[in-house]
Amino acid sequence: MEKLTAKQEINVGGLDFEWNLGNGRFLFEGEDAVLFWITSAMRTFFDTIEEVSGEEAGALVLETTGYRQGLIVSEYFVKNGVSPEEASKRIPYTYASAGWGKAEIKHLNLDEKTLSIEIKDSWEYKVNKEQGKNASGKYLPAHYAGIFTGLLGTNIWYRVVKDQLTGDDCTVVEYFPSEITVSSNIHQLARKKESEKIRELELLVEEKTKDLQELVKQISSPIIPVLEDIVVVPLIGKYDESRSEDLLVKTLFNLPKYNASYLILDLTGLDHDKDMGQYGFEFIQKLGFAASLIGIETILVGISAELGASVTQSQINLSKFQCYQTLQHGIYYALSQSGKKII
Known part of the structure; x- marks a missing residue:
């Protein structure tokens, strides 16, 4: 049995992976990382988010998280002087090596700041399939939107045009400049929830008013x-x-x-x-x-x-x-x- 102090390193596709069993660390490209089983641990994570916040709010939480984490990834490329074209070549290999599925970036237009991405057998697809979902989640599409928002220097949003979970060969997502932001989506959901709550209160008031009116009729x-x-x-x-x-x-x-x-x-x-x-x-x-x-x-x-x-x-x-x-x-x-x- 190996000692817990053993350190192991491996390079896959030009990407460095390192394990330090003594310190309980796993490093990906020199940064602390963590591994989870997709169809058990990650599914439980997703299920818990939906259970606590509701399906609609849970989807927004994942979308917002994916987008903001994408911004962090873009900062890495920008800081290291990697161009959008070069980043587009690196991203599929980087994410494939981390088990994120096969991704292919196509039709990158730097003038119009548009592109499309084909994603197949991603971890999110596998989680959603285990959950019995009818459509793929929003984490990965929003994640790539965050990446290219940072790389292209303008707010990028997305539109899913094909979905592997509904029977297509792969998920195809189109990206384009947009005024839609995760912040605006959060505010929109908050207003919707507020409106729903107000309507619930209005219906309750109407019901109680009717009861009161009926009582007044009976006793007056x-x-x-x-x-x-x-x-x-x-x-x-x-x-x-x-x-x-x-x-x-x-x-x-x-x-x-x-x-x-x-x-x-x-x-x-x-x-x-x-x-x-x-x-x-x-x-x-x-x-x-x-x-x-x-x-x-x-x-x-x-x-x-x-x-x-x-x-x-x-x-x-x-x-x-x-x-x-x-x-x-x-x-x-x-x-x-x-x-x-x-x-």
Whole structure:
């Protein structure tokens, strides 16, 4: 068995690999590197990113990482004075030696700053295949975009035109100058997530508002059968068009069920300034008229001096209704009309 202090070196295709077992180091071209199994360790890495951040955000994380790591690679070539043409020749061998698959750079146009790359059997393809993906990932296409952004001195983005994972012989990616950046993609996703969250909150508010409105309908203006053939409906709060129509339908639908002959509308809980506009008085008039059509007499009670003044100013005629100051008086009247009295 070899000692852990053993150092081994090998050169493949002009590229240096070095292992120092004593220090636990693996060097690629003099730089610290690391090895992972593709279909087990790397797949677990990708799966975990998606599990934590979601598939869409996970894809953006890998795309952004690939692009930024590509910029680091381009810095190496630029720092060493390697031209884009020469770098294009070196990159396929360098990446093939590191197990990144077969890559062939074609149609490099320095004037238009465009190119295409054919990629076959890359580690990302193998990971995505193990994951059961329907399309290849964005790490490698974005990685090469980062490399050529640095080499060509302008922002380069990509478009996948063929995909090995969907049955093509290889993945073909076209590269071109673009205003698309990883930062703009991050902001776009953040805005999308924010919009989705806002919409979720809006839907929740709408749902809760509907529940609240339904609750208000159930507990406001209840129909109270106080005595035989006498029903009281207390009016509380402001009655807009929707609430007024709901109460009108509810009252007229339920009055026959109680065999009512008298409908007492109790206005005690109304604020003549806040609750009783022109529409409010029209609603009372409309409800009383509709009740009379089914043979029920309407009695108004709880009319304060202020409310009476508002009625006068509204020019709504409520004189055809019997009006009393208190609910007790209204009930006494209804009983007397039936030939009854409270003993």
